[in-house]
Amino acid sequence: MQPAVDILQDKDVFALTDKGDHELHRTGTALSPTELEVLVLVDGRASVADVVRHARGLERQVVLAALHRLVTGGFVASKAQVHADVIDAGDFFESKLSPAVGNDSGAHAEADQTHSGLQQQGYYVRISRRARTVRVPTAGRKITVLAVDDDPDVAKLLGTYLGFEGMEARIATNRAQIVAGLRQAPPPDLVLLDVMLPDVDGFEVLARMRQHPALKSVPVIMLTARATREAVLKGLHGGADGYVTKPFEVESLIQAVRVVLGLSTEASSNPFGSEQDEMDADYRRKLPARLDRIEKRQRDLAAGIAPAGGLEELQRELHSIAGSAKMFGLPAASEAARAAEAFLEPFNAGGNTPVAGDWAAFKVLLERLRRAAS
Numbered sequence: 001m002q003p004a005v006d007i008l009q010d011k012d013v014f015a016l017t018d019k020g021d022h023e024l025h026r027t028g029t030a031l032s033p034t035e036l037e038v039l040v041l042v043d044g045r046a047s048v049a050d051v052v053r054h055a056r057g058l059e060r061q062v063v064l065a066a067l068h069r070l071v072t073g074g075f076v077a078s079k080a081q082v083h084a085d086v087i088d089a090g091d092f093f094e095s096k097l098s099p100a101v102g103n104d105s106g107a108h109a110e111a112d113q114t115h116s117g118l119q120q121q122g123y124y125v126r127i128s129r130r131a132r133t134v135r136v137p138t139a140g141r142k143i144t145v146l147a148v149d150d151d152p153d154v155a156k157l158l159g160t161y162l163g164f165e166g167m168e169a170r171i172a173t174n175r176a177q178i179v180a181g182l183r184q185a186p187p188p189d190l191v192l193l194d195v196m197l198p199d200v201d202g203f204e205v206l207a208r209m210r211q212h213p214a215l216k217s218v219p220v221i222m223l224t225a226r227a228t229r230e231a232v233l234k235g236l237h238g239g240a241d242g243y244v245t246k247p248f249e250v251e252s253l254i255q256a257v258r259v260v261l262g263l264s265t266e267a268s269s270n271p272f273g274s275e276q277d278e279m280d281a282d283y284r285r286k287l288p289a290r291l292d293r294i295e296k297r298q299r300d301l302a303a304g305i306a307p308a309g310g311l312e313e314l315q316r317e318l319h320s321i322a323g324s325a326k327m328f329g330l331p332a333a334s335e336a337a338r339a340a341e342a343f344l345e346p347f348n349a350g351g352n353t354p355v356a357g358d359w360a361a362f363k364v365l366l367e368r369l370r371r372a373a374s
Contacts, residue, residue: 008048008064008071015044015082020075028130028259031075033236034058036127038066040232042076056237125232126252128221128242131262142168143261146181146188148205149173149223150197151320153283154246157327158192160275161250162257175200182209188218190261192253193240195224195231196319203234210239219260223248225323225338246323247334283328287373290321295366302359311353315344325373332372340365 016024020039023029029036037058041051048067055063070076145167147158152173159169170181170188174197181188191209195202202222209215221242222235235243241260244253258264297314300306318341325333343362347354354362 008067010047010049010052012048013045013079014042014048014051014067014071014076015079016042017074017077017082019073020070023075024125024127029127030130032066034062034066035070035075037233037236038063039070039075040125040229040236042067042070043229044079044082056233124245126242126244126248126256127232127236128244128256128259130259131219133262141186142166143190143263144168144170144186144188145257146170146172146178146191148178148181148192148197148202149194150316151324153279153286154320154324154327157250157279158253160279161254164275165254165258174198178205182215187214190257191218191220192257193220193222195222195235196316198316203238206235206238206240221253221256221260225319247326247331250327280328283324284330284373287321287325287330287333290317291366291370291373294318298359298362298366301354302356311344312348315341315348318344321369330373333369336365336369336372340369 016039020042023031023039031039034055037055038051041054046054048064051067052060052063067076143166145162147155147162147169149155149158150173152171155171155173159171162169170184172178172181178200182191193202193205197205202224206220206222209218209220219241220239221244222240223244223246224231225246232243242256244256294314294317297306297310297317301310301314318337321337322334322341325331325337340362343365344354346352347358
């Protein structure tokens with residue numbers, strides 16, 4: 001009998017079903033690491049050959065076997081069978097013209113387009129892997145979570161909710177605080193790790209933890225306001241136990257925390273409505289001052305008097321608001337900040353400086369953000 005995986009053809013294209021989309025947004029995926037990676041790569045555009053090529057470090061037969069299990073499990077289906085691609089991250093693998101014979105420039109162009117496609121924004125996931133064992137609470141010892149986020153308001157929010165769950169929260173917003181939080185005894189039972197931090201990359205922190213004898217087994221859930229397939233795969237390859245995109249519902253994140261730690265996922269009975277209202281009001285009070293700083297930095301950059309790295313700092317501040325405003329009751333501000341951040345992305349990526357016309361267009365986006373924040 002012909003092996004099931006041999007039925008898959010290189011040119012076949014698969015897309016996520018509703019079940020597959022749900023698997024990327026559930027707390028406690030039952031998929032194996034290989035199946036999860038292949039599921040992330042399936043986008044309704046990539047052929048089987050594309051998925052095999054970009055499943056890093058996995059042999060062809062292993063990828064095909066995982067893809068076949070996803071098909072038989074109902075997580076993915078032929079593109080023709082799926083009427084709507086629920087998660088559409090843009091042109092992951094675009095159609096390309098065949099290069100002229102003897103000219104390898106087309107191959108380079110294909111590689112560039114593929115890399116660009118992986119970096120498309122708008123990919124939202126909430127992945128959390130179940131703990132291998134069920135954790136039994138120890139009398140007299142609280143579970144400790146190190147919550148790392150570049151936005152102090154988000155870090156405070158996470159700390160408050162973790163406290164409602166009876167956990168001890170350590171808060172960190174930069175490299176020095178992360179180091180202190182990891183060194184403090186006892187070591188944290190879990191780390192919630194923001195990807196974009198002011199003075200260190202979250203993936204670097206993850207890599208160093210996985211190399212450290214005392215920290216390599218500590219579960220890590222990555223948090224980010226800007227998700228791409230490339231970033232999600234990087235986190236999973238780096239040993240992350242979960243990946244959650246911002247803005248998120250804090251209750252859902254707490255559920256993911258409990259799943260990764262092997263705790264009961266029963267909803268907490270602690271009331272937190274009034275606390276949330278107070279944090280929302282505090283965030284709204286402080287937001288105008290943040291926007292004042294953003295607008296001043298933009299004026300300094302346009303005038304050529306901003307310090308080195310000013311454009312990157314400007315994008316980082318917008319990134320922070322994009323990931324946090326919705327969590328404090330300002331969804332329109334999150335979207336407006338995301339649009340302004342996306343405007344700056346190609347300039348930072350290419351090392352270019354916006355000119356007068358660019359700044360005029362950017363100021364329109366800032367005005368939209370200001371209105372959304374009021």
